[in-house]
Amino acid sequence: MADELFEFELATPERLVLREKVSEVQLPARDGYIGVLPGHAPLLSEMASGYVCYTSAGRRYYMAVNGGFIEVLPDHVRVLADTAEKAEEIDVQRAEASLKRAQERLTNPNIGLDVARALSALHRAQARLDAAKAGAH
Amino acid sequence: MPSLIDIRRRIRSVKNTQQITKAMKMVSAAKLRRAQERVIAARPYAGLLRKMLANVAGAVVSSESAGVNPLLSAREERRIQLILITGEKGLAGAFNSNAIKASLRFAEERAGASLEFVLLGRKGRDFYRKRNAAIRGEHTGIMNKVLYADAAGIAREAAERFAQEEIDAVYVLYNEFRSAASQKLTVSRVLPVELPAGQSPTEYIFEQAPDQILGRLLPRYLEVEIYRAMLESAAAEHAARMTAMDAATSNAAEMIDNLTLYMNRVRQASITKEIIEVVSGAAAAE
Numbered sequence: 048m049a050d051e052l053f054e055f056e057l058a059t060p061e062r063l064v065l066r067e068k069v070s071e072v073q074l075p076a077r078d079g080y081i082g083v084l085p086g087h088a089p090l091l092s093e094m095a096s097g098y099v100c101y102t103s104a105g106r107r108y109y110m111a112v113n114g115g116f117i118e119v120l121p122d123h124v125r126v127l128a129d130t131a132e133k134a135e136e137i138d139v140q141r142a143e144a145s146l147k148r149a150q151e152r153l154t155n156p157n158i159g160l161d162v163a164r165a166l167s168a169l170h171r172a173q174a175r176l177d178a179a180k181a182g183a184h
Numbered sequence: 185m186p187s188l189i190d191i192r193r194r195i196r197s198v199k200n201t202q203q204i205t206k207a208m209k210m211v212s213a214a215k216l217r218r219a220q221e222r223v224i225a226a227r228p229y230a231g232l233l234r235k236m237l238a239n240v241a242g243a244v245v246s247s248e249s250a251g252v253n254p255l256l257s258a259r260e261e262r263r264i265q266l267i268l269i270t271g272e273k274g275l276a277g278a279f280n281s282n283a284i285k286a287s288l289r290f291a292e293e294r295a296g297a298s299l300e301f302v303l304l305g306r307k308g309r310d311f312y313r314k315r316n317a318a319i320r321g322e323h324t325g326i327m328n329k330v331l332y333a334d335a336a337g338i339a340r341e342a343a344e345r346f347a348q349e350e351i352d353a354v355y356v357l358y359n360e361f362r363s364a365a366s367q368k369l370t371v372s373r374v375l376p377v378e379l380p381a382g383q384s385p386t387e388y389i390f391e392q393a394p395d396q397i398l399g400r401l402l403p404r405y406l407e408v409e410i411y412r413a414m415l416e417s418a419a420a421e422h423a424a425r426m427t428a429m430d431a432a433t434s435n436a437a438e439m440i441d442n443l444t445l446y447m448n449r450v451r452q453a454s455i456t457k458e459i460i461e462v463v464s465g466a467a468a469a470e
Contacts, residue, residue, distance in 0.1 A: 056228070058228045060226060060229050060408060060411060061222070061225060061229075062228075062229075063229070066228075077392065078391055078392075089388045090389040090390075091236075091239070091240060091243075091390055092391030092392060093400060116400070116401065116404075118236050127229060127236065
């Protein structure tokens with residue numbers, strides 16, 4: 048099983064981020080993370096904010112993603128992400144700052160606060176930090 | 185007859201213009217390359233989305249729970265929204281006027297329906313402003329740098345109005361990028377969405393209900409279609425400007441040649457005249 052591979056494609060509207068043969072993928076589906084190994088049953092899901100982790104040639108890579116869709120086929124995984132960033136490209140300080148800002152906004156809500164927007168900003172920043180932290184190991 | 189100095193001045197002015205058109209041509213060529221790369225980079229997402237949509241559509245059609253999605257409902261086209269994509273600047277040959285003319289033709293063909301415009305790019309906006317057309321939305325300055333977020337905003341508004349049945353169809357009119365030398369005007373209907381033909385339906389595990397996923401995919405599909413049209417139009421605009429400026433540069437070269445020839449002739453004529461004067465003066469003195 049270990050040396051079996053499948054194709055993993057990840058695209059954003061602007062560009063194709065990744066097309067690689069991988070042996071394992073973890074994805075942030077909307078109802079929780081799912082792990083995909085070769086020969087997975089066909090599956091369709093929306094994607095939440097979080098990190099994508101894939102194993103290629105024995106190494107793990109991380110990526111922060113935000114919203115989109117997941118399609119799993121036995122020999123193929125397609126991810127359509129709204130945004131995607133590789134772990135090493137993430138600006139940790141900026142992500143921390145925006146996380147703090149979003150938390151403050153939610154703990155001391157002003158009148159006219161767009162809660163949905165603040166929450167999604169919070170999730171986005173959290174996803175970036177998670178990916179960066181996981182990628183650093 | 186103009187004096188030598190006048191002609192020289194004229195030549196210098198044409199040369200200056202030629203330098204400008206040449207520079208504009210090179211700038212357009214560089215921008216075209218970048219725009220082309222973006223068109224190509226956006227293709228995989230669109231392709232994957234279409235495949236996914238086809239697969240989901242197959243599953244939704246076969247399941248009984250399918251509530252028909254509002255973005256799919258085809259009805260008589262009485263109120264039409266036309267999204268017209270033009271450029272921000274002129275000096276691109278017939279690029280903008282072709283698009284505007286095509287939109288007028290489009291309006292003529294659908295004289296029975298009421299038409300509203302969403303105008304992307306300053307040129308189309310300026311034209312329809314003067315004509316008192318029903319302008320639903322105008323977006324200027326966004327064609328300089330095509331952003332997905334802009335396309336998404338336009339798509340969202342169109343989808344909302346379509347779902348509320350305020351409009352019955354949405355068309356996009358834009359210049360499609362064929363090659364550096366040719367653009368093709370394209371009108372395509374983006375709403376109601378026509379589902380791509382599904383292959384043999386795969387038995388999926390759906391984490392969410394199929395029609396719910398379809399409901400999320402469709403607006404995204406619309407966004408991507410509009411984004412693609414904007415990218416194509418931007419690339420086509422640079423291509424058109426490059427061609428126009430190339431033609432202008434060679435016209436200027438031709439003009440300079442003609443003027444130089446004329447200048448030489450004038451100079452020769454004046455020299456000849458002077459010689460005749462000298463000779464005839466000498467002859468009179470003998």
